[in-house]
Amino acid sequence: MDVGIIYLAIAFILYIVSAVKDIKKTKQALIAFGKILLTVLPVLFLVFILMGIVSVFVSKETITSWLGSSSNVFGILIGEIVGSFALISPIAIFPFAGVLRDRGAGYGALVGFVMTGILIGVSTLPLEIKMFGRNFTIVRNALTFIIVFLMGLIFMLVL
Amino acid sequence: MRKILKDALIYIIVTLVIWGVMAIISPGKGLLAGETAFKTFVNSVEIVVGVLLIVGWIQVWVGPQTMSKFIGEKAGWKGLALASTVPMFMGGSLFIIFPLLKTLRDKGASMACTMAFISAWGGKAPLLPLEIEFLGWKFAVLRILFIIPFAIIMGISSQFILDKLQKRRQSTKSPGLDVSKE
Numbered sequence A: 001m002d003v004g005i006i007y008l009a010i011a012f013i014l015y016i017v018s019a020v021k022d023i024k025k026t027k028q029a030l031i032a033f034g035k036i037l038l039t040v041l042p043v044l045f046l047v048f049i050l051m052g053i054v055s056v057f058v059s060k061e062t063i064t065s066w067l068g069s070s071s072n073v074f075g076i077l078i079g080e081i082v083g084s085f086a087l088i089s090p091i092a093i094f095p096f097a098g099v100l101r102d103r104g105a106g107y108g109a110l111v112g113f114v115m116t117g118i119l120i121g122v123s124t125l126p127l128e129i130k131m132f133g134r135n136f137t138i139v140r141n142a143l144t145f146i147i148v149f150l151m152g153l154i155f156m157l158v159l
Numbered sequence B: 001m002r003k004i005l006k007d008a009l010i011y012i013i014v015t016l017v018i019w020g021v022m023a024i025i026s027p028g029k030g031l032l033a034g035e036t037a038f039k040t041f042v043n044s045v046e047i048v049v050g051v052l053l054i055v056g057w058i059q060v061w062v063g064p065q066t067m068s069k070f071i072g073e074k075a076g077w078k079g080l081a082l083a084s085t086v087p088m089f090m091g092g093s094l095f096i097i098f099p100l101l102k103t104l105r106d107k108g109a110s111m112a113c114t115m116a117f118i119s120a121w122g123g124k125a126p127l128l129p130l131e132i133e134f135l136g137w138k139f140a141v142l143r144i145l146f147i148i149p150f151a152i153i154m155g156i157s158s159q160f161i162l163d164k165l166q167k168r169r170q171s172t173k174s175p176g177l178d179v180s181k182e
Helices: A002-021 A023-057 A060-067 A069-085 A090-102 A107-119 A122-132 A134-158 B002-025 B027-061 B064-071 B076-083 B094-106 B111-121 B125-135 B137-173 B175-181
Strands: none
Touching: A002 A023, A002 B027, A002 B125, A023 A090, A023 B002, A023 B027, A060 A069, A069 A107, A069 A134, A090 A107, A090 B027, A090 B125, A107 A134, A107 B137, A122 A134, A122 B094, A134 B111, A134 B137, B002 B027, B027 B125, B076 B111, B076 B137, B094 B111, B111 B137, B125 B137
16 A cells, blocks of 8 residues: 555654664664554454454444444444543444444544544543543543534435 | 563464454455555555654653643643643653653642543554544544543542542541531
């Protein structure tokens, strides 16, 4: 893929600049990269297999009827709810959303899924409450859910 | 490091079990699912590696310390403007963002800035090529364009609501104070 090569090239340049400026920091960056790669690759393995299973076992009609453009407003809500409960890292969200799109999911539902997938996490709720308090947590998650819903409506109309 | 390897192993085992069950139920479809997975992997491996290299670079050169210098003690519109834009270039998960913001908040960042920061971080600009690859450039560009207004609205409206909640709680706790405040 051409896009991939462009990105590898940008990364290559960034690392050369980094190495010229500070070799120690470059090493740190490479270690950080290795750690992220080790964390992300197994998750991607799971996501890609799940994607394969979804694309083979779940019919296009099923996804279209739940998340498709014809299911309108409810599709956005379902997308948001699934995103809120999905325990996957942001990097894995895009490939997964891609499969849902290819299987007929509407853009409103997709943006709902992507945004809540990144910003609302059932698994991070305890940490958020502990650090910022109950009110903060409730207001942030509720507002995010509502504004993302409005974004979904706009995406549905524009795309 | 050990935890990373342990988590990796768990993911691999869970995946193999799920895939194995599918393959036993229907061998043909199981194989097809594997083929689809492999194709997607080959298509995206260059982008994933490229993006992660850049994310690693950003983590070292634009670390939390740099970020707190930008937003930590600044207040008002300038702080909000920074908090609604800069974080979209950061990586990490909510597990990393929350502790960082707790520090910023303790250092004096406003509620609006904190909220805007989390929301803007959801922009995930370093992952843009991945997003374009899987969801198309129209979707990706539109989403990035929406992130800044989204973050600003989140910041302002949540500050407003939380202030109100705070006031109401104070007035129910000590009704005497309420009169003097009104």
